[in-house]
Amino acid sequence: MPLTASALEYRSIAVPRAVLFDAPSAQAKKLYVIWEGYPVEIIVNLGDWVKVRDNQGGLTWVESRQLSPKRTVIVVQDGAEMRETADAAAPLLSRLEKDVVLDYLETGAGWIKVRHRDGLAGYVPATAVWGF
Numbered sequence: 087m088p089l090t091a092s093a094l095e096y097r098s099i100a101v102p103r104a105v106l107f108d109a110p111s112a113q114a115k116k117l118y119v120i121w122e123g124y125p126v127e128i129i130v131n132l133g134d135w136v137k138v139r140d141n142q143g144g145l146t147w148v149e150s151r152q153l154s155p156k157r158t159v160i161v162v163q164d165g166a167e168m169r170e171t172a173d174a175a176a177p178l179l180s181r182l183e184k185d186v187v188l189d190y191l192e193t194g195a196g197w198i199k200v201r202h203r204d205g206l207a208g209y210v211p212a213t214a215v216w217g218f
Contacts, residue, residue: 095128096190096217100154106146110135117146123187123203125158125217141216157190159198159217166214168206172197179208193218 102122107114110132120126126138129145136150141160164184169176172194180202182188188200191207198218201207212218 096125096157097128097153098122098156098158098187098217099124099126099148099152100156101152104148104152106138106148108146110137110147112149114147121187123156123158125160125187125190126153127217157217158187159190159200159215161186161188161210161214162216163214166210168200168202168208168210169197170208172199172209174211176209179206182210182214188215190218 099120099122103119105119106117108117126140128136129139130137131150134150135147136153137145137147139145141162161182161184166182167178168180168182170179188202191199191201196212197209198212198215199207199209200215
């Protein structure tokens with residue numbers, strides 16, 4: 087019997103490039119490739135294969151060994167602002183381009199604490215990212 091995700095569960099891609107398929111089989115049709123760190127929502131877990139949703143709503147299958155428990159988010163708004171604290175009036179740390187992947191640290195009231203791969207950490211509006 088398949089195991090299903092009971093609540094929103096996110097993981098990230100653990101390998102440099104992961105192939106996404108239209109069915110849970112290496113012989114299924116290859117749809118596209120996504121990169122390491124990209125966040126995905128777990129929809130169904132069959133053990134060796136996991137059905138995932140991407141930030142655009144696409145449903146595909148990926149081998150479970152290509153997933154990491156590490157949480158990441160992806161910027162969905164070009165020019166999203168990273169602030170020093172969870173406040174729109176806080177000092178601006180950075181403007182982020184769309185599709186930048188950030189490490190997820192924690193969720194607050196309307197804000198997500200994140201860290202860029204270069205080490206810069208701060209807060210972005212929850213509406214500016216996907217994957218939490």
